[in-house]
Amino acid sequence: MIVIMVLGSVRPEEARRHQDKAREFKKQVKTVKDKEVLRELKQNIRDESQRYTRLKRARWSVLTDSRNLSEAGEEFLNEILNTHNDLATCYTMKEEMNRLFELRDKEEACCVWMKWFMAAKEIGIPQLQKFAELKERRLRGLVAHATHPVSTGKSEGMNNKIKVAERIAYGYRDEDYFFTLIRYQSSLGFPTFIPLRAKKNGMP
Structure with missing residues (x-):
């Protein structure tokens, strides 16, 4: 659900931003002659390329359940989330949503799901907002899961x-x-x- 629709979309999008920045720096290199500025631009290219590669490698860490990550996996994931705000926000919302499926009281489930939808739509991330709107239409089924937890x-x-x-x-x-x-x-x-x-x- 949210893993594919949101995290599966936001992660590649943020990776492309690093790729675009690296390309922009490469264009500037062709027009700059100052050695100090040139050195700085080349370093920026390396940094953005490394961020792009790391984010591409983070696919499994981001999409999998946090409980299945090793200690090294958790450390790698935290490094990624600490430098990508939108991704970190979506990941936090995913973890919170997983907790909602463990609720067993219908009234509590309805109240908490509504709060989750409201927060998801107010955050301002298009993919997350769209996902929340789609899931909100299925509120009745989500609430029913509290008393009839069928996967x-x-x-x-x-x-x-x-x-x-x-x-x-x-x-x-x-x-x-x-x-x-x-x-x-x-x-x-x-x-x-x-x-x-x-x-x-x-x-x-």
Whole structure:
């Protein structure tokens, strides 16, 4: 979610800024003759290029759960966040959002989610604002997660089983049988053939 939509967008954007600065300094080098200024420009080029490389390398550290980072990984991440304000802000909002999914009281969840949306939209980072607006439309489902904590993985797994059932049957005309087949797949595994009842109920 926020990892892909926000951090996955802000990090490359900030990396490009370093790249653009390095290119700008390179253009200035061609017109400068003063040795001291030239030395300073070359140092700036090296610094921006190093920042660009480090930020590109930080992809995994930024996108992964902070609890999965090693001590060296945490140190590297902190160095990146300390020098990139927008990225640090989005990362902090991501960590806070992860905490919201651990809430188990519906009223508290609703209140805290609304505060999160408000903060995300007021920060002024376009990617974060857009993400907050999209998630706010799903507030009801987010609040329901407090009492029914079903992960998207289970939902996606069920959707895949439905698709497989439909492919096995080459489409379906009997809805009762179709849902029976889905329940069968969920409890016993994937059948390798369609039982004869499928033809009796009008299925091809």
